[in-house]
Amino acid sequence: MQVIGLDVGFGFTKATNGREYQVFKSVVGEAAETQFNDQLLPAKATLGRHIEVGGEANYVGELAEQQSRGRGFTLDPAQFISKFARVLSLSGVAPLIDSNQPVRIVTGLPISFFRKHKDQLTQMLQQRHVVKLFKPGSPEWEERVVNVERVRVIPQPFGSLFNLMLNDLGKVTSQRFVTEKIGVIDVGFRTADFTISDKTKYAERGSLSTDAGISLAFTAIASALQQQSGVNIELYRLYEAVNKGTIKIRGKRYDISAMVRQAFQSLAAKIAAEANRLWADDWDIDAIVITGGGGAVLAPHMQPLLEGEVIPVPADQDARLNNVGGYWKYGMHVWST
Numbered sequence: 001m002q003v004i005g006l007d008v009g010f011g012f013t014k015a016t017n018g019r020e021y022q023v024f025k026s027v028v029g030e031a032a033e034t035q036f037n038d039q040l041l042p043a044k045a046t047l048g049r050h051i052e053v054g055g056e057a058n059y060v061g062e063l064a065e066q067q068s069r070g071r072g073f074t075l076d077p078a079q080f081i082s083k084f085a086r087v088l089s090l091s092g093v094a095p096l097i098d099s100n101q102p103v104r105i106v107t108g109l110p111i112s113f114f115r116k117h118k119d120q121l122t123q124m125l126q127q128r129h130v131v132k133l134f135k136p137g138s139p140e141w142e143e144r145v146v147n148v149e150r151v152r153v154i155p156q157p158f159g160s161l162f163n164l165m166l167n168d169l170g171k172v173t174s175q176r177f178v179t180e181k182i183g184v185i186d187v188g189f190r191t192a193d194f195t196i197s198d199k200t201k202y203a204e205r206g207s208l209s210t211d212a213g214i215s216l217a218f219t220a221i222a223s224a225l226q227q228q229s230g231v232n233i234e235l236y237r238l239y240e241a242v243n244k245g246t247i248k249i250r251g252k253r254y255d256i257s258a259m260v261r262q263a264f265q266s267l268a269a270k271i272a273a274e275a276n277r278l279w280a281d282d283w284d285i286d287a288i289v290i291t292g293g294g295g296a297v298l299a300p301h302m303q304p305l306l307e308g309e310v311i312p313v314p315a316d317q318d319a320r321l322n323n324v325g326g327y328w329k330y331g332m333h334v335w336s337t
């Protein structure tokens with residue numbers, strides 16, 4: 001039995017089997033069908049990003065961003081689950097498993113989509129999927145059967161909590177997360193998720209999803225750039241520019257560092273105010289965990305504004321992987337005997 005953690009985020013898809021990780025942008029596109037196909041495909045592309053699912057060949061992630069004519073990317077939850085989630089999931093999971101062997105998956109959904117989409121996501125995943133994985137930079141492919149026999153869906157921020165609480169064998173190593181009342185703020189690309197774990201029990205009152213993900217700051221940056229350059233930049237093409245603080249559009253370089261700082265500062269203030277308001281009655285919270293890729297970026301701005309002890313995000317880890325790592329550990333916890 002193989003345990004897989006899977007986090008199909010609006011920004012990035014993440015998957016792990018406990019040993020290796022897959023991380024790529026949640027973008028799906030048509031695979032090219034030219035005679036140059038093999039030479040043009042970057043050989044360093046990862047197995048799984050060129051994948052045939054249900055008879056359709058797709059590029060996924062950065063490969064789709066760079067090579068596909070028709071590209072799909074959405075921040076609409078219903079569309080995301082019905083149109084893209086299957087290809088993104090299989091692109092992440094197929095390279096990590098042994099063909100045909102039973103697979104068990106733990107995955108998560110934002111608090112607000114949990115009730116509505118949990119069964120749909122389970123049904124979509126819990127199947128025997130036959131896919132073709134094309135070898136990067138070559139015309140060869142291999143067939144893989146992703147034989148998913150069980151799926152567990154948990155509220156997204158609990159992934160980060162289990163990541164802190166459990167070790168790689170699925171055993172509890174950090175007692176405070178079992179005995180205390182912990183608030184979790186997970187800032188992703190589209191959503192900011194807030195939840196309270198009271199001695200590991202999910203507390204409805206303190207849980208909420210909002211649209212205050214990093215894309216809100218990116219939207220502000222993209223619209224300022226459009227005014228300056230006349231070019232409408234897709235949000236998923238802004239990560240590198242935001243990191244570097246500069247972007248080149250049609251040969252002209254724009255310094256966006258001040259713009260980025262301001263957009264992040266105001267998003268952080270919005271999220272911190274939301275947390276303080278949501279948890280006003282939960283003054284007995286022991287600690288607050290900030291997580292998610294967006295959480296790592298905003299933490300320095302948020303920390304001074306939050307009322308309570310904040311457990312700092314480890315700087316040496318990719319915070320985008322906190323949830324998926326926890327999903328996998330939780331799978332080990334419930335299924336390894």
Ligand SMILES: Nc1ncnc2c1ncn2[C@@H]1O[C@H](COP(=O)(O)OP(=O)(O)OP(=O)(O)O)[C@@H](O)[C@H]1O
Pocket residue numbers: 008009010011012013187188189190191192213214215239292293294296297318319320
């Ligand atoms: N190495 C990195 N590359 C790209 N983005 C990064 C990196 N490290 C942190 N980030 C930040 O992480 C954010 C994405 O975080 P994350 O992967 O947790 O979101 P998501 O889970 O896809 O979104 P959602 O939870 O809304 O569905 C980006 O918007 C960016 O600000």
Ligand SMILES: [Mg+2]
Pocket residue numbers: 009010156187188189292323
């Ligand atoms: Mg997320």
